[in-house]
Amino acid sequence: MPTDISPLAPKSYAELPPVTGVRIETAAAGIKYKDRTDVMLMVFDKPAAVAGVFTTSKCPSAPVDFCRSNLTGGRARALVVNSGNANAFTGQKGRAATELTAKSAAAAVGCSQDEVFLASTGVIGEPLDAGKFATVLDQMAASASGDRWLDAARAIMTTDTYPKVATRTAQIDGVTVTLNGMAKGAGMIAPDMATMLSFIVTDAAIDPSALQAMLSRHVGSTFNAVTVDSDTSTSDTLLVFATGAAGEHGAGTIHSASDPQARSFSKALADLMEDLAIQIVRDGEGARKQVEITVTGAASAKAAGRIARSIANSPLVKTAVAGEDANWGRIVMAVGKAGEKAERDKLAIWFGDVRVAVDGERDPDYSEAAASEVMKQEEIAIRVDLGIGRGKARVFTCDLTKAYVEINGDYRS
Amino acid sequence: MPTDISPLAPKSYAELPPVTGVRIETAAAGIKYKDRTDVMLMVFDKPAAVAGVFTTSKCPSAPVDFCRSNLTGGRARALVVNSGNANAFTGQKGRAATELTAKSAAAAVGCSQDEVFLASTGVIGEPLDAGKFATVLDQMAASASGDRWLDAARAIMTTDTYPKVATRTAQIDGVTVTLNGMAKGAGMIAPDMATMLSFIVTDAAIDPSALQAMLSRHVGSTFNAVTVDSDTSTSDTLLVFATGAAGEHGAGTIHSASDPQARSFSKALADLMEDLAIQIVRDGEGARKQVEITVTGAASAKAAGRIARSIANSPLVKTAVAGEDANWGRIVMAVGKAGEKAERDKLAIWFGDVRVAVDGERDPDYSEAAASEVMKQEEIAIRVDLGIGRGKARVFTCDLTKAYVEINGDYRS
Numbered sequence: 001m002p003t004d005i006s007p008l009a010p011k012s013y014a015e016l017p018p019v020t021g022v023r024i025e026t027a028a029a030g031i032k033y034k035d036r037t038d039v040m041l042m043v044f045d046k047p048a049a050v051a052g053v054f055t056t057s058k059c060p061s062a063p064v065d066f067c068r069s070n071l072t073g074g075r076a077r078a079l080v081v082n083s084g085n086a087n088a089f090t091g092q093k094g095r096a097a098t099e100l101t102a103k104s105a106a107a108a109v110g111c112s113q114d115e116v117f118l119a120s121t122g123v124i125g126e127p128l129d130a131g132k133f134a135t136v137l138d139q140m141a142a143s144a145s146g147d148r149w150l151d152a153a154r155a156i157m158t159t160d161t162y163p164k165v166a167t168r169t170a171q172i173d174g175v176t177v178t179l180n181g182m183a184k185g186a187g188m189i190a191p192d193m194a195t196m197l198s199f200i201v202t203d204a205a206i207d208p209s210a211l212q213a214m215l216s217r218h219v220g221s222t223f224n225a226v227t228v229d230s231d232t233s234t235s236d237t238l239l240v241f242a243t244g245a246a247g248e249h250g251a252g253t254i255h256s257a258s259d260p261q262a263r264s265f266s267k268a269l270a271d272l273m274e275d276l277a278i279q280i281v282r283d284g285e286g287a288r289k290q291v292e293i294t295v296t297g298a299a300s301a302k303a304a305g306r307i308a309r310s311i312a313n314s315p316l317v318k319t320a321v322a323g324e325d326a327n328w329g330r331i332v333m334a335v336g337k338a339g340e341k342a343e344r345d346k347l348a349i350w351f352g353d354v355r356v357a358v359d360g361e362r363d364p365d366y367s368e369a370a371a372s373e374v375m376k377q378e379e380i381a382i383r384v385d386l387g388i389g390r391g392k393a394r395v396f397t398c399d400l401t402k403a404y405v406e407i408n409g410d411y412r413s
Numbered sequence: 414m415p416t417d418i419s420p421l422a423p424k425s426y427a428e429l430p431p432v433t434g435v436r437i438e439t440a441a442a443g444i445k446y447k448d449r450t451d452v453m454l455m456v457f458d459k460p461a462a463v464a465g466v467f468t469t470s471k472c473p474s475a476p477v478d479f480c481r482s483n484l485t486g487g488r489a490r491a492l493v494v495n496s497g498n499a500n501a502f503t504g505q506k507g508r509a510a511t512e513l514t515a516k517s518a519a520a521a522v523g524c525s526q527d528e529v530f531l532a533s534t535g536v537i538g539e540p541l542d543a544g545k546f547a548t549v550l551d552q553m554a555a556s557a558s559g560d561r562w563l564d565a566a567r568a569i570m571t572t573d574t575y576p577k578v579a580t581r582t583a584q585i586d587g588v589t590v591t592l593n594g595m596a597k598g599a600g601m602i603a604p605d606m607a608t609m610l611s612f613i614v615t616d617a618a619i620d621p622s623a624l625q626a627m628l629s630r631h632v633g634s635t636f637n638a639v640t641v642d643s644d645t646s647t648s649d650t651l652l653v654f655a656t657g658a659a660g661e662h663g664a665g666t667i668h669s670a671s672d673p674q675a676r677s678f679s680k681a682l683a684d685l686m687e688d689l690a691i692q693i694v695r696d697g698e699g700a701r702k703q704v705e706i707t708v709t710g711a712a713s714a715k716a717a718g719r720i721a722r723s724i725a726n727s728p729l730v731k732t733a734v735a736g737e738d739a740n741w742g743r744i745v746m747a748v749g750k751a752g753e754k755a756e757r758d759k760l761a762i763w764f765g766d767v768r769v770a771v772d773g774e775r776d777p778d779y780s781e782a783a784a785s786e787v788m789k790q791e792e793i794a795i796r797v798d799l800g801i802g803r804g805k806a807r808v809f810t811c812d813l814t815k816a817y818v819e820i821n822g823d824y825r826s
Contacts (some may be wrong), residue, residue: 002735056750057749057780058748058749058751058755059745059748060757065510086742088742089742089760089774090774091758092774117562123742124746125741125770125774125775126742126747127565236744319822320821328538329501329538330537332502332538333537335472336647338471343469344472344473348504360502361505361507362502362538362539400728403816404728405735405817406815407815408729409735409736
């Protein structure tokens with residue numbers, strides 16, 4: 001497996017300040033990898049409000065089932081995440097593994113099992129030996145501290161080539177609150193799901209229902225707007241925790257997403273989610289280029305979204321981007337196959353600022369040299385205007401390179 | 414662009430006998446390629462019955478629009494096909510090019526323009542210089558003969574590495590009739606369309622409506638059951654011509670697809686279509702392995718089809734096959750993302766005869782060695798049983814290799 005860091009990796013990682021109310025620890029439990037951490041524990045010393053979104057897969061992993069069930073309580077005391085094994089399609093053994101992990105975590109943290117949240121990422125179908133957690137969680141809970149964000153982001157990586165972290169601040173009642181987030185992605189990334197794994201923590205005081213409403217509002221334009229390879233994981237999990245510690249400094253509790261006091265927080269949350277989502281695309285398996293696809297003038301926003309995804313998921317479009325080829329014929333193809341209303345003779349297509357096609361044919365002023373120059377960039381914007389309505393959508397993806405095939409041809413073995 | 418012949422190419426090509434009533438010629442018109450033929454003409458000296466299916470793309474090519482219009486007449490005197498340029502997304506220039514080609518062909522053959530059928534394959538968006546045909550069609554019509562099937566199949570190739578031909582016979586009123594077919598494929602191949610380009614000719618006497626009924630009945634289980642890369646072309650065209658010449662030997666005219674005398678022909682047609690469709694998959698861009706995916710026990714046939722296509726189009730499944738990795742976790746993923754009803758704990762999965770998963774988890778008797786042996790073969794059968802109904806479907810695909818990325822990273826330039 002290639003271990004080179006993606007050329008699209010950030011030049012430096014964001015420095016995440018501590019968020020009062022959460023402590024973090026990582027450990028090497030030896031699930032699959034050697035010489036690296038593979039388990040991460042977050043401890044909330046007081047119950048945190050929690051909200052989440054999960055994969056739409058009809059074959060979800062055992063931890064996804066477990067989280068969905070516990071989410072109804074709206075309160076979290078611990079989060080346990082492991083890499084190397086997804087605990088998916090593991091039948092009764094999978095349920096037993098989630099129960100054992102929850103039991104061990106609850107004992108280590110001193111909480112009830114329905115305040116524990118779990119996520120696993122890695123190989124599907126192999127039984128997960130949760131006994132390996134049981135031996136490390138006690139020590140982890142004791143030594144967890146507030147400054148381990150980057151370590152945590154590293155511990156949850158699989159084929160990711162760099163850890164993904166981001167931080168924002170917002171104002172509530174004039175008090176500054178912090179939002180820290182991490183994510184892991186790389187492969188099996190597609191829209192219509194939450195994301196791979198992403199965990200966001202804030203010290204704001206927010207009711208679970210308000211937190212869920214804000215999370216659900218923003219997921220469509222952020223995590224659900226990225227695709228690496230059109231494949232949707234069994235394990236996608238996005239959880240947001242609000243410790244409420246900022247309440248002690250005068251930040252009032254947000255009871256509703258439509259509360260004017262929630263505006264700054266909601267905006268910061270959306271911004272943080274977009275930051276993490278784009279980091280996932282930039283570390284797509286084998287990615288060398290980041291691609292932003294904007295569709296305008298569609299019959300509806302939904303139609304625009306389907307057309308944008310059809311373009312973003314087309315292997316022919318993605319290989320053309322990899323080859324730095326301004327092959328707009330493949331964009332036409334992808335628009336045509338999306339199944340949404342399109343009128344060939346009203347289509348216009350841009351690469352960057354270069355309009356390559358208009359009124360259903362090549363732009364008479366089209367410059368191959370100018371389009372080629374756009375394709376050489378690291379970040380490429382493709383825009384399609386359907387010319388028939390007001391529907392808009394934006395999707396982020398990456399190119400499809402030989403390295404993707406290489407990484408995925410021998411991942412399991 | 415790699416020019417090696419696919420390792421899945423047939424050891425030898427079928428020898429196609431002449432079909433009375435059709436003559437064929439090829440020529441090098443210099444559309445795009447150097448030193449090869451790129452235009453093919455079929456002449457029907459008496460009007461042949463014709464039936465067709467076309468791409469479902471919302472942005473079809475100019476020749477597809479042209480054929481759809483002429484198909485209402487049900488009679489053909491000429492077919493002109495070129496490679497190197499798809500005449501798609503070429504606006505008013507595209508319509509002018511089809512009109513000029515039809516006019517030239519009609520003059521060369523001595524027929525009306527609405528008895529001419531056209532197909533173009535190659536780059537999208539470049540204007541097609543139909544003037545190049547005008548100068549060669551007269552001579553082609555004069556020299557066309559009955560034995561040029563393999564030449565014709567070569568002239569319509571783009572990134573195909575070998576020509577695709579097949580032949581069958583059938584009985585009508587005790588008289589043997591012949592069906593000859595050719596196809597080209599390689600990339601932009603996905604279900605829910607006709608196919609790339611395929612042309613079938615028979616000497617049977619069949620009314621256009623009966624011919625269309627039989628064609629439409631068989632396309633679902635043959636051409637629409639193959640996928641190389643999930644991308645649907647703007648130009649997919651499948652035409653069947655019946656010259657009726659066998660009528661002179663006593664084969665009665667088939668007026669209805671449900672006529673008992675049509676049974677042998679219909680079966681031979683289905684068989685021929687499957688043969689050509691599988692040849693397309695075996696020459697998928699970069700293909701090294703042929704994959705047959707069978708889904709059983711689904712809630713309905715439609716659900717089974719969607720699940721089978723979700724597996725067949727998954728980049729992660731296809732790269733695993735390329736890597737000879739029995740990665741059944743990715744099959745579970747693809748079942749889960751298909752959006753159709755599935756019960757994780759009733760799923761069973763086979764690679765060849767090796768059952769790798771049952772009752773929602775790894776088969777207790779699973780042998781990694783036996784599964785690996787299956788993956789080393791050139792033809793791989795994957796079967797999924799959903800265990801919840803009686804819906805069945807079968808889809809053919811190929812693996813996703815680095816050569817696919819290589820071929821498509823610089824196809825246009």
